[in-house]
Amino acid sequence: MPAEDGGRLARKRRQTRAQLLEAAYRVMSEQGIDASKIKDITDLADVGFGTFYNYFESKDQLASMVLDCLINDFGRRSVEATRGLGRRDPALVIPVSIRLMLTTVIADPLWQWWALRPDLLLDRMRKGFGPFGMRDMREAVRRGICQLSEDQIPLTWDLAVWVMVGGIHDVVVGDRPPGTEKEIAAAIMRLMGVEPERALQISSTKLPAYPAPDIDWMFTLETHPAKADASPA
Template identity: 30%
Template sequence: MPQAPKPRASRGRALKAPTASRDALNRSYPRGARRKRETRARLLDAALKLVAAKGLTSVTINEITEAADVGFGSFYNHFESKEGMFTALIEWMFEEFADTLDHIAAGLSDPAEVIAVSVRHTLLRAYREPVWGQLLIREGLSPRALSRGLGQRLLRDSERGISERRFVVADRLMSVISVVGTVLGGAAAELHLAASSKRAVRARKVLRSREEKFAQRTAAIVLQAFGLTRVEAEKIARRPLPTAPDAPSLP
């Protein structure tokens, strides 16, 4: 179905990409291309932190370039507009997370468990990284999101389950859209509950247990939408959750 940073990161922490892997990758580029890539990465890093602190609509280009220590005019060497930069940022975040899910599910043979693991990781990340979750809710049903990254992975995994006769659905595309809607609705509900909780700090362990159970229940509902019985869907959704690797660097 995106860590653009680590799924285990504490809630409210700014999204962050590791610099070590980025530095190793950048050394393989010619100096001029490397400098351009590094500047672009700094702009995206700065935008990500500002969005986490202020929200998507409140961030200005001037704030981004100042935080990135880049000249204002240089911004337009990399992006046509602020909206274009946010598009690149969002595409990277969800493409990267889709790759992370592929890595997590690589050892799973049951298409139903692949779907369940993807749903659970998506909801847990949305809850623990609210900025990421808000972007997922905003973009989840956009043509961009459905045509690549998470949307394409979900379609691929559901097609596999159908071809192996593990899933039974009347309409493949509508089943995927309904699953996406279920996950987005679950993410929105979790973020709302988290924001309204006045005892979140003192009850963190209780909340973590609740969010994990909520992710399991949502995964079970998704599997039932693909034709599994309630008993089997709930059994699969409660299986131990494979952990996620560290995130790759910004492009």
């Protein structure tokens, strides 16, 4: 019985945490992160105000955990959107995934808060998208699309995330116009060793439909890393 009670309590804690995350996303999407109040979030989640601090140290930490869930969802959606591209042109998988994500987040006011905190955004994107991005890089190496050794892939991935975060930040603050997603994707492909003309060509194709969001609010980056075991081929 104690083990069963412990399991029930753990499930209840996961459910309450998920309720708070989903409520935070809804409140922050409507009001913006800075203007959002913890009480509005707990009211929407139907939990006591004091309960919030059993799960999160601050509103900023909560916003970071919301970001983790969104990144995980973007990774899953990109896998679905690029499924089948491997048969058409496997070189399209990475630039299409990058452009789908960038096009979506740059148009989302909620991401402006994260874009103005590039250190935070870099850390969460590097970790959250890592299993997806490095899986795709390894597949690109296997197919001869780019020339990277295994020990170069983690560093190349880190640099690719820097480019993505910098691009998001620059568009949000007005240093670059919206619509530069193709150039950002092409720059990343060049980092991977793709010739400039080919990099721009595969970064300029028509984008496929992006599956609708289906966010897993139970997701936690620290204890439940994103998985990218589905093949895009």
